[in-house]
Amino acid sequence: MKQIVVISGKGGTGKTMLLSSFAALAKNKVLVDCDVDASNLHLMLDPKRLKKELFFGGKKAHINKNKCVSCGLCKKLCRYGAITEDLKIDEFLCEGCGFCKEACEYSAIEMKDNLSGEWYVSSSKYGPFVHARLRPAEESSGKLIARIKQEAKDIAIRDGLDYILADGPPGIGCPVMASLTGADTALIVTEPTLSGMHDMERATEITEHFKIPSKVVINKSDINPDNTKSIEAACEKKGIEVIGRIPFSESIVRSLVARTPPILGDSADIKQAICEIWEKIQ
Amino acid sequence: MMICITSQGDTLESQVDPRFGRCAYFVFADTATGKFEAVKNPNLEATGGAGPQSAQLAASKGAKKVLTGNVGPNAMSTLAAAGIEVVTGVSGTVKEALANSK
Amino acid sequence: MIVSIASGKGGTGKTTVAVNLAALLGDVQFLDCDVEEPNAHIFLKPSIGKTDLATVLFPYFDKTKCVFCGKCSGACQYNAIAVLPANIAFFEHMCHGCGVCTYVCPEGAVTEREKEIGRILSGSAGKINFIGGRMNSGEILSAMLIKTMKELIDPSRTVLIDAPPGTSCQFVSAVHGSDYCILVSEPTPFGVNDFLLAAEALEKLKIPYGLVLNRADIGNDEIRDICARKNIRILMEIPFDMEIARLYSVGEMFLEKMPQYKEKFKAMFEIISEITKK
Missing domain, CATH: 3.30.70.20 (Alpha-Beta Plaits)
Structure with a gap:
């Protein structure tokens, strides 16, 4: 079983476009969308939900006003600025650490489970699909990602599947690290813009940090050929193989609008480019 | 010696659970007295850190050896810090695992 | 006044809108709170006068x-x-x-020691006071870094915050306390989906917001229909333009080369100023 995770550093470089195409190409796989706070893969897969689970990602503090004597100790101790001037919990800033509860001499603070999202197992025409939805403005995305990846792994073992294909989130922080845990290959999708290059550099730092073999795909490779060359040079220096270049194409936009993987779109060039990438990564 | 086996159920006939931190039960078997105790894993629903917490539990029960399928890196370092020997790749029933470990 | 620029989905043009607006307004404080993947400096090219370590206290066990x-x-x-x-x-x-x-x-037996989680770069680009956060790779506490950066906000000035993508904790840390949020999206199914998630988060946070529709002529009209139905203001539309894409790719601000957009940006900022006065 091989686990392939698509990441990018910078958002909007074409992770989901590429992963949905792999979904259409690969046989015997389970799909998982690790971008739990702005997931998109489901838009391409038209999933039928089989199972839904609630996800409690952590706790939040609650102040019982009847017991509170307004001493203000909790406000002084909280390092997240989550207790307001009038001694209320700002639920958006509370990290659920429980310091206030431990410190309160009047037992006025309680930690309550916080429903932070839900996750689903679905069927799709490309195979089983595990995905999630973090409630907006919630935290614990890393833990939710760990949970759905475990589920995908259990399905892969149960059904004897060859691949776990994971669509990763942007950035290089905790959600990305959670997505990369256990990956056999990280596929980094970048674009030939200074931002894309800068972010790819940061993404490779993460894959190197976790010693995960990585490969690079340059999307929209023709919008700035000089930058594309610089990316290739930078990758060569780091010993990372550039396994594909996908030109800018309106065909991809049309496919996304039609909610179908671009590999099934109307451009032969795009099809060929993506097929070659899949050949090289599998 | 106290041996901890990760188990899918609470009897000696249960299958070994391949997961350490998120196994269903821990079976603690005392080879000196022949007594055993099954403990439901309280860390099953932990959102993070199930491995180290499970290792902490095993250590608090006096385990000197763990028999299981797989151990994550955090659990492994915690077990090492507790001086507990770890045997991975164990399968079959808890009883068989115990017999084979002798 | 604090205006944050966010998007839900990455790569929709958040930083483009933020840096061009900053350049147009000139006298602003600019915070790049996309600390995992900061990019605003590529366009604003600030001279960095000061680099501070951002630290958190971690326990040490004796x-x-x-x-x-x-x-x-x-x-x-x-x-x-x-x-x-x-x-x-x-x-x-x-x-x-x-x-x-x-x-x-x-x-x-437990004492605390400072641990570096990232750096905060302060500098200037013309009259713009630039503050950029950079999280160290392998770190998870981006929300703490953003919080430290926001302690540098000068409330007497116009403050622009370039927020990270997504709708979870770091997004919340960045936009929390803003008077207004500009959401940047594009008229594709992905853009619509993520725009709605970000909008829902902002409604929970009680921050007024409007939409800048980037690459407005690709995709379809779904996002416009939703905005009309939900009474969400479309602040500005920017069509897809190879020249904008090219200028972006080399780290240049398109407003300088394409002054026809200046009036649009000005009009947008006036709308936002009006709304936040109320």
Whole structure:
């Protein structure tokens, strides 16, 4: 079983476009969308939900006003600025650490489970699909990602599947690290813009940090050929193989609008480019 | 010696659970007295850190050896810090695992 | 006035809108809170006068004083501490630096040390006061870094915040306390989906917002229909233009080369100023 995770550093470089195409190409796989706070893969897969689970990602503090004597100790101790001037919990800033509860001499603070999202197992025409939805403005995305990846792994073992294909989130922080845990290959999708290059550099730092073999795909490779060359040079220096270049194409936009993987779109060039990438990564 | 086996159920006939931190039960078997105790894993629903917490539990029960399928890196370092020997790749029933470990 | 620029989905043009607006307004404070993947400096090209380390306090366990009572482990909500019969194991990458372990330890065996999680760069580009955050790779506490950056906000000025993508904790840390949020999206199914998630988050946070529709002529009209139905203001539309894409790719601000957009940006900012006055 091989686990392939698509990441990018910078958002909007074409992770989901590429992963949905792999979904259409690969046989015997389970799909998982690790971008739990702005997931998109489901838009391409038209999933039928089989199972839904609630996800409690952590706790939040609650102040019982009847017991509170307004001493203000909790406000002084909280390092997240989550207790307001009038001694209320700002639920958006509370990290659920429980310091206030431990410190309160009047037992006025309680930690309550916080429903932070839900996750689903679905069927799709490309195979089983595990995905999630973090409630907006919630935290614990890393833990939710760990949970759905475990589920995908259990399905892969149960059904004897060859691949776990994971669509990763942007950035290089905790959600990305959670997505990369256990990956056999990280596929980094970048674009030939200074931002894309800068972010790819940061993404490779993460894959190197976790010693995960990585490969690079340059999307929209023709919008700035000089930058594309610089990316290739930078990758060569780091010993990372550039396994594909996908030109800018309106065909991809049309496919996304039609909610179908671009590999099934109307451009032969795009099809060929993506097929070659899949050949090289599998 | 106290041996901890990760188990899918609470009897000696249960299958070994391949997961350490998120196994269903821990079976603690005392080879000196022949007594055993099954403990439901309280860390099953932990959102993070199930491995180290499970290792902490095993250590608090006096385990000197763990028999299981797989151990994550955090659990492994915690077990090492507790001086507990770890045997991975164990399968079959808890009883068989115990017999084979002798 | 604090205006944040966010998007839900990455790569929709958030930074483009933020830096061009900053350049147009000139006298602003600009915070790049996309600390995982900061890009605004590529366009604003600030001269950096000062680099500060952003630190959090992490516990240090003195095993000679520890009596292995387990109070710290019991209090830690992140399961970052395992207390063993004669040893203690601490998992730094799970620690949120809250300090409760130090507080509950009856033996004074837990002290705290500063740990660097990232850097804060301060400088200027013309009249723009630039503050950029950069999280160290392998770190998880981006929300703490953003919070530290926001302590540098000068409330007497116009403040622009370039927020990270997504709708979770770091997005919340960045936009929290804003008077207005500009959401940048594009008229594709992905753009619509993520715009609605970000909008829902902003409604929870009670921050007024409007939409800048980038690459407005690709895709379809779904996002416009939704905005009309939900009474969400479309602040500005920017069509897809190879020249904008090219200027972006080389790190240039398109407003300088394409002055026809200046009036649109000005009009947008006037609308926002009006709304936030109320």
